[in-house]
Amino acid sequence: ETGVTQTPRHLVMGMTNKKSLKCEQHLGHNAMYWYKQSAKKPLELMFVYNFKEQTENNSVPSRFSPECPNSSHLFLHLHTLQPEDSALYLCASSQGLAGGGGELFFGEGSRLTVL
Amino acid sequence: AQSVTQLGSHVSVSEGALVLLRCNYSSSVPPYLFWYVQYPNQGLQLLLKYTTGATLVKGINGFEAEFKKSETSFHLTKPSAHMSDAAEYFCAVSQRVGSARQLTFGSGTQLTVLP
Numbered sequence: 001e002t003g004v005t006q007t008p009r010h011l012v013m014g015m016t017n018k019k020s021l022k023c024e025q026h027l028g029h030n031a032m033y034w035y036k037q038s039a040k041k042p043l044e045l046m047f048v049y050n051f052k053e054q055t056e057n058n059s060v061p062s063r064f065s066p067e068c069p070n071s072s073h074l075f076l077h078l079h080t081l082q083p084e085d086s087a088l089y090l091c092a093s094s095q096g097l098a099g100g101g102g103e104l105f106f107g108e109g110s111r112l113t114v115l
Numbered sequence: 116a117q118s119v120t121q122l123g124s125h126v127s128v129s130e131g132a133l134v135l136l137r138c139n140y141s142s143s144v145p146p147y148l149f150w151y152v153q154y155p156n157q158g159l160q161l162l163l164k165y166t167t168g169a170t171l172v173k174g175i176n177g178f179e180a181e182f183k184k185s186e187t188s189f190h191l192t193k194p195s196a197h198m199s200d201a202a203e204y205f206c207a208v209s210q211r212v213g214s215a216r217q218l219t220f221g222s223g224t225q226l227t228v229l230p
Contacts, residue, residue, distance in 0.1 A: 004158070042119075043159075043205065043220040090158055099209045099216030101147045101166045106158025 003027040006091050006107035013081065014115050021076040021110045023091030031097050032074040033104070034066060037088040049074060050097060081114045088112075119208045119221035127227040134178075134193040136224050138206030141187065147209040147216070148189040150180055153223075154202045162204075165189065176200070201228045 004025045013019050025032065034046040048056035049068040063085075065077040074091055088109045096102035122137040140146060147166045151159040163174025170182040176199075180191045189206060206221040 040124075040222070042222045045218070092158070097216070098218045099147075101164065101209065101216075103161045103164070104151075104159065104218075106160070108156065108158050 004091055004093055004105050004107035006089075006110050008110060009108065010111045010113075012113045012115065013078070015081060015083075017081075018077070018079040020078065021089055021091075021112075023074040023076075023107055025072055025074075025091075025093040025105070027093055027095070027105060029093040029095045029105070030071050031094045031102070032068060032071070033092040033094075033098070034074065034076050035090040035092060035106075037090055037109070043090070046076075048097070055097075078112075081112075083114050086112055086114045119206050119219055121204075121206050121221035121224050123224055124222065125225045125227065127229055128196045129229045130198055131195050134191070134196045134200065134226065136191040136204050136206075136226065138180075138189045138191065138221060139187055140189065140206075140208040142208060142210045144210050148180070148182055149207040149209070149218075150174065150178070150189075150191050151205045151207060151220075152202050153205065159205060162191070196226075196228045198228050198230065201226055 007022045031050045036044040045058050046060045047066045052068050067075040090109045091107040092104040094102035098104050118141045120139045149164045150162040152162050153159045163172045165172045165182045173179045178193045203223045203225050205223045209216045209218045
């Protein structure tokens, strides 16, 4: 059991569907992240939120829409996805930004398949 | 720009043998360096990190890594492999870009431990 919980663990959706991924952290951290993990590729940072404010958007297509209502919750809203968006989506949190040396705590990920 | 290179996407060792996972980085400024481990169906977990001070860093589960500035390397070692060490290992580098620090992950090395 980790301090970062992601739901759902698995999601299959069609290209016209709208779905959301949810992440909750119970560690009292101020920063939260979405990463995309695809086979044979480095971990890709998508979004960073620090104290609920988005501080990084790594040129992510608009079909991915993040939402951070408070420092404990992070959502990733998905719509009109493409098959190449199939991947493991990892949420993480840290006390202090990761680039500054803060340790990232990851959830177990949401495995997304786009048909 | 910074980059992280992990030599060998797959490494196999016998149980009890030395584990050596290689990581080289490119950086024009002092980096922060990290090793994360990912067990099957789980998120990433910090093994160890170097920010400042002693260049030989000890982490969890008997792993250690040495920062060698002259070689721009941060290789991960463990004297004696255990079956439970089978996982994917990621090297990450944080360096200052403008006014902020950015964290970049390598592509990962899958470690197999043979009985």
